[in-house]
Each structure stands twice: as C-alpha cells, then as structure tokens.
Amino acid sequence: MSRDTRGEIAAANRRRYEELRAAGQGDAVKSLPELTARDTAPIAPQAIISTDDVPAGWYATIQLRRGEALRIVDTTGRSSVAMIGWRQEDTSERINCADTVKVQWTAALAKGRVILSDMGRVFMSLIEDTSGAHDVLVGGSTPASTLAAHGAPSRNSHENFLAAAAKLGLGLRDIPPCVTFFAPVSLDPAGRFLWDAGRKQPGDFVDLRAEMNVSVVLSNCAHPLDPAMPAASGPVTLIRHRAPLAAPDDPCRTLSPEMVRAFAFTDRLFA
C-alpha cells in the first residue's frame, strides 16, 4: 500500500471518528429520555415474577431471561448497589464497563443508556431510572476499603461477588469490573473523583431490561466513596418482572448508530 493510500485511509478514518463523536456527544445526548419521576412507572402486578428484599451488606443472584427486567429500589436513599453479570449460555461473556463507556462516549450512565457485554452486544438497557447517578469507574467496596473506612473489616462487594460467583461454579477470574447504581460519582477537571450526595433520594429506582439471558449479582454495600459510611446502607428491593422486548423504535436501540449495531448484533443471538 502506498504512503498516499495509507494517508487517505487515515484521513477518512479520522473523519468518521469525528462524525461519530459529534453525534455521540451531541444529538445522542439531546435524544436521551427524561429521567423517570419517582412516583411513576408502576409495575403491573401480573408482570411481577418475583421480589427479593436484600439486607444491607448482602447480595442476591438473579437469573433473567431476555424479555424480563429487574427493578432495583433504593428504599431509604442510603444504599448503593454494585452489579456484575454473565451471559447464561457462555459465562466468558460478561458486562464490560470499559466498552460501555467507550462505545457510548460517556461515563454518565442514565435512562436510555445500556450496559454492554465484552462481545459487542447489549447486556442490559436502562429503561427506567430516577436518578441518573451511577458509577462505572471506581467500582465496589473491598476488604481494604471497608477496613480503611470503618477501622475494621466489614461485609463488602468484593467478597459478595466471590461468594455469588462460587455458587455458579465461577471464581475470582470471572469477576469483571462492576457497575454501581445509586452512586453519584463524578470527576473534577483534574480527574479527582467527587461524590454528590444530593443526587440520591429515598425511593430511587432503575429498571434494567435483559437483552440476553443473564445471571446478575447485586451487592448491597456502601460505595467506597460514600462519606456516609458505615451508615450508608439500608435494604434494597429487587423486582424481577416481564418487560416487552426492545421494539424497532426503542429509545435505547435508536439512540445512536453504535446502539443500532449493538442491538442488531444482540438480536442475532436469538434469530
């Protein structure tokens, strides 16, 4: 390949990148749905499959089929819920925080966004969300972080994930970076992490629609950046319910060219 040809390809690739960036950080952001009001979006009783109350410090593993969704409710407004998950049929496919932020051009997960798997597919979609205050960068609590915060080791997400993984025949090798809901982490211009407690309210919830058959672990432990530790905890409610598949005009699917492709690749698993 000649130097001129390589230069032309590089220039074309740069143009495509800048066009995708302009769309991903412009039109896509403007097209995001409004956050859900806390007193709206009730789940019809006949759609509910099961309900679990998870005490502070504990975890639950939930199996969701495509066509189902999980509502996580932070009843007291004091909890954060860290999540990892795998595709049921091939647990080497799992949530991928890096691809989630890179492909969507944002670390700000909120209603209308998705969590991607490492295989270029949509793992779950955020179809309802009252807070838009979730963390994908810092991760969950660990023995070291709780020791530093409380002066004594306490229950933490790292050990919860290990225990939950073991009950599925998985281990430390299988624990990917986690997403944490109700964790209002942002960055200052220098890149230091900030916690904005004002973005947490009692009754905050998210609905995560499974786009493939998944096993997810939810760990109800204080986020390591939450300054309210160790009081930063309360029970959370998990409601597994039936949800319609993403329609052709679904707002998550149509948000950007990248999402159109990610949903199409996911649909192929079930074609």
Add this chain to the structure above:
Amino acid sequence: MTSPSVTPPLDISSASYAMDVPAERPWSRIIKRGQTLRIIDSEGQQAVDALLYCCDDPAERYSAQDTLRVQGSAYIDLGTRLVSNRGRVMATITADTCGRHDTSAGCCSCESNAVRFGEATRYQHACRENFILELSKYGLSKRDIVANLNFFMNVPIDPAGNFTVVDGISAPGNYVDITAEIDVIFVISNCPQINNPCNDFNPTPIRVLVWDAPAV
C-alpha cells in the same frame, strides 16, 4: 504535562533485556519483584495496552477499579500504584515522561470495533486478539482479560462524564517505567487500532527494556 523521574534516570547500557515490539504485535515477560520495565513510545502517539498477573496465582491480576479507588483520581501517572483485585500493590509507576495514561477505556476488540465503526472493522486486528494469543502461553484465556492499562493513551473524562479518546500527547521517545512490587506476568498489546486517534491512525513500533533490581 511532563513529570520528572523520582529516581535518577536508569542507564540504558545497564538494561538486562531490550526488545523492539513491532507495530500491532503482542509481547510478554515475567517481571520479577524489584525489576523495572520501561516502555518507550519510539515514534510517538502510540497506545500500549497492558495487563499484569501475579505469577504465584494468576487469578490475582491488575484491577483498574481498585487502582483508581485507591488513588482517588481517574488517570495513571508518576507514582500511581497498580493495585490487584486482592488489594495488593503489584507495581508502581516510577518514571513517566509523558504524563497521561488511561485505564478506563479497555482494549479494542473485533467485536467492539464492529459496534463502534461498522461491520467491516470486525475483520481488523485488535488488542484483544493479541491478549488472547499472548495469554495462551500462560494457560489464561479471554475470561482472564480485565480492564487494562493504556499507556500513552489520552482519554479525558470531563465533569459531565463525556469520555473521549483524543490525540495522544506522547512525543517520540517518551517512556514510562513500571517497577514490580511482586513477581508479575506483564502482557502488552502494541495497539493495532486504526479507527480512532489513540495511535494517530498509524500504529508504530515500541521498545521495551528491563533493569534488574538495584544491588542493595
């Protein structure tokens, strides 16, 4: 953005190992406790994806989230301690003439390229292919690939959360030194990405050097 070294610069002639890693290729080596690995961005603006595994138990490996939590900030630079998924310091950044490295953007894969840039890019070489091939030498596989380090990759995250791979700031010859605190398998993919600015749309070779622990 250039940061000074904390220790006197290492003497190139005293390195115990040196290797040029061609553009787009993987590399790995066991780096013993006390040894220092230098990665040189020979031609500039070249992203170098990296993963570390504990030699004694490779289930213990580099953890981007643990590293950022302990540090309290989002970027890798001089003095950053690279923390494992068991909370141990695996290595420390002991010199850095670039000043900006990422650990949140992960590695490119055929699958994520197809989502980001279109179906045709599924058939371009990617870092995850390199990692899979190199990790196979140690009995490790795709499930062992976690969020990696991206040396010389410039990924600002703004206060609104905008997350963007932008042009690298590393000049030809910029380097980063990583000193091992425990024995690690150090795995590199010299990034082949041609669809975003992490390599200036033109992947180039890098050079790696290793120094033994200084005599006490």
